[in-house]
Amino acid sequence: MSDPLLTVEDLAVTFPDPDGSDTRAVDGVSLSVEAGEIHGLVGESGSGKSVTARTVLRLLDDADVSASRLAYRGEDLLAKSEREMRAVRGDEIGMVFQDALSALNPVMTVGEQIAEVVRHHGDVDESTSLLSELRRKYVTGTSKSTASWRRAVELLETVGIPDPEQRASEYPHQLSGGQRQRVMIAQALAGDPSLIIADEPTTALDVTVEAGILTELRELCADFNVAILLITHDLGVVAQTCDHVTVMYSGSVMEHGPTDDIFEAPAHPYTEGLLRSIPEGAKRGDELATIPGSAPDPRDRPAGCPFRDRCPEATEACTDSLPEHALSAEHHTYCHHRPHEDGGRDDVRTSPQPER
Numbered sequence: 001m002s003d004p005l006l007t008v009e010d011l012a013v014t015f016p017d018p019d020g021s022d023t024r025a026v027d028g029v030s031l032s033v034e035a036g037e038i039h040g041l042v043g044e045s046g047s048g049k050s051v052t053a054r055t056v057l058r059l060l061d062d063a064d065v066s067a068s069r070l071a072y073r074g075e076d077l078l079a080k081s082e083r084e085m086r087a088v089r090g091d092e093i094g095m096v097f098q099d100a101l102s103a104l105n106p107v108m109t110v111g112e113q114i115a116e117v118v119r120h121h122g123d124v125d126e127s128t129s130l131l132s133e134l135r136r137k138y139v140t141g142t143s144k145s146t147a148s149w150r151r152a153v154e155l156l157e158t159v160g161i162p163d164p165e166q167r168a169s170e171y172p173h174q175l176s177g178g179q180r181q182r183v184m185i186a187q188a189l190a191g192d193p194s195l196i197i198a199d200e201p202t203t204a205l206d207v208t209v210e211a212g213i214l215t216e217l218r219e220l221c222a223d224f225n226v227a228i229l230l231i232t233h234d235l236g237v238v239a240q241t242c243d244h245v246t247v248m249y250s251g252s253v254m255e256h257g258p259t260d261d262i263f264e265a266p267a268h269p270y271t272e273g274l275l276r277s278i279p280e281g282a283k284r285g286d287e288l289a290t291i292p293g294s295a296p297d298p299r300d301r302p303a304g305c306p307f308r309d310r311c312p313e314a315t316e317a318c319t320d321s322l323p324e325h326a327l328s329a330e331h332h333t334y335c336h337h338r339p340h341e342d343g344g345r346d347d348v349r350t351s352p353q354p355e356r
């Protein structure tokens with residue numbers, strides 16, 4: 001079997017604090033994203049989803065990062081120089097953030113912003129003959145005749161923006177919230193990446209707009225053979241969109257596997273709690289933080305299972321380790337009490353917590 005597109009193994013991210021109360025935001029996270037799949041990273045606020053994603057892109061200058069492996073297409077991301085990482089960002093891994101209004105440049109038309117990525121990616125012929133340059137400068141007064149502009153308009157059409165010629169000449173504030181998110185998706189696609197990291201791309205939108213964008217993402221994923229690491233706190237979004245899911249809690253992975261398996265037979269008490277917290281019949285939009293209690297302070301994370309204080313099944317064993325169980329080749333959970341005794345607890349592999 002070929003290597004996954006993205007491999008994260010035993011990732012730990014700590015934000016040092018001069019007063020000694022370091023924040024351990026991510027603690028031993030492993031996940032892998034296969035080419036062309038949509039992989040959901042789900043968990044309640046503060047569970048470390050964004051920090052994990054930003055670490056993959058090496059966007060966190062103020063953090064101490066360690067991992068036994070952090071690889072994209074088999075290449076070690078931690079060994080890359082900043083210049084090499086700039087090439088990875090955009091060309092190899094595109095990004096879509098929650099708030100397009102602050103991510104997009106307010107004084108540049110959306111078409112120019114997409115065209116800039118196309119030009120940077122360098123796979124268009126800008127037809128730089130003197131005649132076309134003069135035409136560009138004196139007749140159109142803009143870069144609208146260039147191949148990168150035409151590609152930008154095409155991409156806006158691809159992501160479902162009506163009247164893309166007109167929209168390309170507009171500024172971000174002239175577009176609706178949903179259209180701006182689509183512009184960010186078009187901009188991410190402009191570098192022709194193999195992976196897009198989308199951090200809560202639809203959270204700020206209303207339900208129908210969100211549904212349209214999620215459908216679009218699925219179609220784009222298939223049409224462009226691009227994988228998506230989709231960060232969300234919404235299990236409905238996961239159900240609707242993702243092939244695989246990694247469930248995070250307080251900086252650690254609690255469970256990961258195919259979405260269908262996890263929804264049909266959740267194996268971690270935390271995942272079970274999340275699924276139970278969705279009202280009957282609800283499909284989306286449900287906040288996850290409905291399990292009684294709160295997550296541990298990341299400046300003082302306990303050893304063992306971070307969920308134990310909220311877990312109805314916690315025992316003494318949960319205070320010292322977080323064992324991994326393989327329910328199938330793809331479906332794994334991290335819990336002393338799963339699967340139940342009659343489900344083959346002999347498979348237990350107990351990995352002691354690292355010293356901290």
Ligand SMILES: Nc1ncnc2c1ncn2[C@@H]1O[C@H](COP(=O)(O)OP(=O)(O)OP(=O)(O)O)[C@@H](O)[C@H]1O
Nearest residue numbers: 015023025044045046047048049050051052233298
């Ligand atoms: N630059 C930073 N300095 C210190 N702590 C940070 C920093 N960035 C994030 N954290 C902390 O790391 C933890 C994980 O944050 P992260 O943003 O990854 O959570 P999240 O799961 O993405 O939550 P949300 O859904 O609210 O975005 C939080 O406790 C957060 O306060």
